[in-house]
Amino acid sequence: MDTLFDLDEAPATDPFDPSVSRPYDLLRHDDGADYAATVTGGGSAVVCGDAERVLAAMPAGCVRAVVTSPPYWGHRDYADPAQIGHEETVFDYIERLADLFEGVRRVLADDGSLWLNIGDSYTSGGRRTRMADRNNAARTIDFRPDTPEGMKPKDLIGVPWMLAFALRERGWYLRTEVVWNKPNGQPESVRDRPTRSHEYLFLLTKSEKYFYDVDAITGPNGRRNRSIWDINTVPLAESHDAAFPPELVYTCLSHSSERGDLVLDPFLGSGTTAMVAGSMARRFFGIELNPEYVSIITRRLAGRAAA
Template sequence: MRILGTHRFIVGHVLDALKLLPEESVHCVVTSPPYWGLRDYGLPPVYWPEVEYSPMSGLPPIRVPAWEGQLGLEPTPEMYVGHLVLVFREVRRVLRWDGTLWLVIGDSYANPGKGGPWDEGRMQKGTGRILYARQANRGSFSELKPKDLVGVPWRVAFALQAEGWFLRSDIVWVKPNCLPESVEDRPTKAHEYIFLLAKSPRYFYDAEAVKEPAVTHLYDKRYLPEALPRERSNEPWNLNGPLKPHRGFKVLDTTCGRNRRSVWAINTEPFPGAHFAVFPKALAEICILAGTSPAACPAYGAPWERVVEREHAPRGDRFGCREIGRFDHGQQGRPYLEVVASRTVGWRPGCRCPDNDGSARCVVLDPFGGAGTTTLAAMALGRDSVYIDLKREYAELALERCGFKGSGRLFDSHDWSLEEIPPAGAVQSPGAVAIP
């Protein structure tokens, strides 16, 4: 396997650009494709070939005809899902067997579809660009009723699952500073989904790197036997409530943190550049930290593994376990609660190559690069990256944002390359339908 260069920027149709990458050359994919039926990014129309896919495991396949247009402006959600299936088939080819895909995707509503010309007055301030997709493009289709939530994220997730991806987690990205909505018949949407998908049942995932602070500390006096009686039903360590200690119940030393939960509260970040829908850098960093290692094998790219030392207190007389533990006399007097303290003591090679000195770096791919948030996060964490986007303007924006162009460089030790490829499907194929 050939490890890619430091930071590679490719301008072109995503299906054509992905074909330039070798098989299993990428460790982790963090991306957010254009959402269906929401925005017109002013991208040139590209050719999408006919595709057949299953909307869910066990269901009959759907055949989507060839089409020419902009991803996200398809006339039906089925066609949009089919085009993403095409993209992630190629992504699966370039992803290592132990790699992960972090897919950030939002939903939209079915509108009545009034038809007619788009209201040119609804444009983004200061840019003159159309802010939202044509209402006629989001009309009545696929038996959806007006005002129905389309359910695009789960349609995509189930289709990818049927393609062979392992759907490992649905993460809810909560936006504490979400924008208000002028609706009075439903809650304001304040979240999007992040799907963690894997190519294999066993894959690289660094749980220690993305731990979050624990809620309470093991030594809390409220849980000692001499503590006053109180209602503890709403407390995280509810030893006198429904969460009774049991055999195998382990308590982490909370100074070391806890395993990351599936709800992430991350504020959106304002971005002054000519690109909307930029997800926060902090979100990309969590995905990259979990899906990659700081070092990799220079020959085969295997990520190095974290070496974690865990300290156990099985007899219940350390870390305060004696005071709060309950003993099960039927199991040789072992306490129900076992305290575990963990700490990182180093890193070790993830393969047996004799020359694996960890001199290579993991590669992060974003096939819908946009403003370059994933690339910027990869640079900050010492990972290599591949950026793909159809629009040259966005690539130039990403290069400037990452410090490769403009007044100064953010990281002097990083190299980069920019290439623009003509779309292989530039000539419209028979049967393709062009957007108006």
């Protein structure tokens, strides 16, 4: 299928304006924190640390667009005791994320936007482990949470909408949901329901009026972008298996940011948001808890800079 954006073909740019603060210099250090940072250029920074703490050290209103995907509940083990996604209940998970996104809303500009990708889960039916899926090894995890209160074994939980409604209650404007359809999605070892091949992406804003370039991406005859996006997943040679496809990030940033804007991803993972933002002449600030993933990000960014 045709793609709107190919990261391999995009230019590696560093849109540093000397009159604009370097992203890492925005951090407040008066709390004594020593943030481990990989500064990959004047317009970019990646910080290894806890997202909630790093967000608290950023100035209010400095970010124009956020594109991110938090760890899903009960899906993967990212091998860190502070990780999100291993909470005992889905309600604890939603509460923890809603608290964290309070910090995201604080650093977002009044006319800024958040694009939030989140996956769903099924109740465990009382099983405490998930065996390796022969069709998708990334789904292996050494625990499964109990079936949430009020739900039955094998229920689809509805995690994306639980989080979207929780954020709306916290003051976010829930503008739309986008269905990310994955034509090449991994099969599931299930025989009593269709294989799920989509995820949700929510557009949330800080204010009633906000920046949105409706004509940034159009189809034939000027048809404006619809709410179902057909975008293939893109495997990475390195170990982070939950990577964003570059085209997904490109679409979000095309609508919600302009050249030179600061883009944030508080769950940077393998660094795709940073790489796409840089190729679009946006500054970026990424936060990642796991040092191993920061190493992957650093190598990917260095590879693009050298290309």
